Amino acid sequence: MFTGILALAACSNAPVPHDPSALSFALNPQWQYAEKTATGDHRELGWLAQLDSPALYTLVDQVIDGNPNLNILRQRLAVAGFEVTRVRTDRLPSIDANLSSERSVGVPGQPEGNLSTLELDTSWELDLWGRRASLEQAARIRQISAQQNFQYEVFSIVAQITQLWLTFVEQSQLVELNRQAIANWQRIRTSVGRDYRGGIASAGDFQAVEIDFANANVEFYLSQRQLGETTRQLKVLIGAYPDDRAGDWLAELPAMPDIIALEAPATLLMTRPDLLSASADLAAADAEAEAAYRALYPNVTLQLVPQLLSGEFARFSNTERVFSAEIGVLQTIFSRNRLIAEKDIALSAAVQAFWAYNQAVLLAYRELEQVLHNGIQLKKEVEAARQARRSARLAARFDRDAYRQGLKSLADYLFSERRAIDTSKLYLGKQAQSLRNWVALQLALGRPYQT
Secondary structure, eight states: OHHHHHHHHHHSOOOOOOOTTSOSSOOOSSOTTHHHHOOBOOTTSOHHHHHOOHHHHHHHHHHHHHOHHHHHHHHHHHHHHHHHHHHHHTTSOEEEEEEEEEEEOSOTTSOOEEEEEEEEEEEEEEOSSSHHHHHHHHHHHHHHHHHHHHHHHHHHHHHHHHHHHHHHHHHHHHHHHHHHHHHHHHHHHHHHHHHHHTTSSOHHHHHHHHHHHHHHHHHHHHHHHHHHHHHHHHHHHTTOOOOSOOOSOOOOOOOOOOOBOOOOGGGHHHHOHHHHHHHHHHHHHHHHHHHHHHTTSOEEEEEEEEEEEESTTGGGSOOOEEEEEEEEHHHHHHTHHHHHHHHHHHHHHHHHHHHHHHHHHHHHHHHHHHHHHHHHHHHHHHHHHHHHHHHHHHHHHHHHHHHHTTSSOHHHHHHHHHHHHHHHHHHHHHHHHHHHHHHHHHHHHTOOSOO
């Protein structure tokens, strides 16, 4: 019968481990825009140091210590370690002890006395087929996956707070730009009001300036509200009460850092933590499928039950030492359909993990190719916005002088002022957007934020 059970188990399809390098799509030998984006090599530095902002360093320290999601993930990482310990101890012998005591009193024809019994029940399931070894391997790999996943979440949260801080700096500077715009429109309003009272400007001209002055105030209040929203987001991210009182976070926007030279696309599979985590999940699923397959084989358990007797009646009893070996054949037979179903479920889970890994890799490459392309386009946009700002400022200055000389209409002058203000805001926004995209590139590369 035992031989027949082994034959039946062997007839079931054994799982074949998946190869993470056998992707469902072909990798390009080189990134599409790699040569156009690289501007330097700073691999020895964490990318945070390239931004060179003490205010940002303080925020990053706060988010690492206080972010609720990271603290939850720390506990999940600890649980993964506990699970390895639990599975490992399942492979050790189990020991159970039973202590009993009896006393015979007042029974006619029987002597009085005590009998105490200590029984140790020791059993050990022999892992002849490697089922428990596969489960322990799966638990260890799950722990590696949890470690890589935690690392990537740390990278993500640092990138998120960096991008949010860049938005905070951008909006702080936007508030200042709007404050300057209000002061500028106030000067124009005073000048045109004086001309209106002197009969030089019309009532329509004066009302046009009033409209621009009111719109400048609207823009100022809007930028203040947006700054408050960003401040509250930063507070929540670092685990602080979400009021709009900013810490010592103010700074100028950093200069655009260099972009490191990229290696071949295949190296991303070995450096990005979320892909390493997905690869570990695949290996763990394969190990769990192997364990489910090994469960089709009979269990072999050794059992030893020694007894220790004491008391007046101990000499009348036999000390029992039972040693036995049990083979779980019937369970394998009568539970075979359930065991096969569990094996098929585990195999399906491994296939799902394979496709989940493929999807994660595909999305990672799309993300990186996109931010590389965005970087090229944003570089052009920043330069165009810089030139537009410069030209608009010059045009506003020329039109102001021409209006004072009577060579330009007030409408032309006001249009030039609005254009100068708008292009200054556009340039600021493109600078901040380009910096946020640079941070997204570091995350897409899986590059550590510190050494």
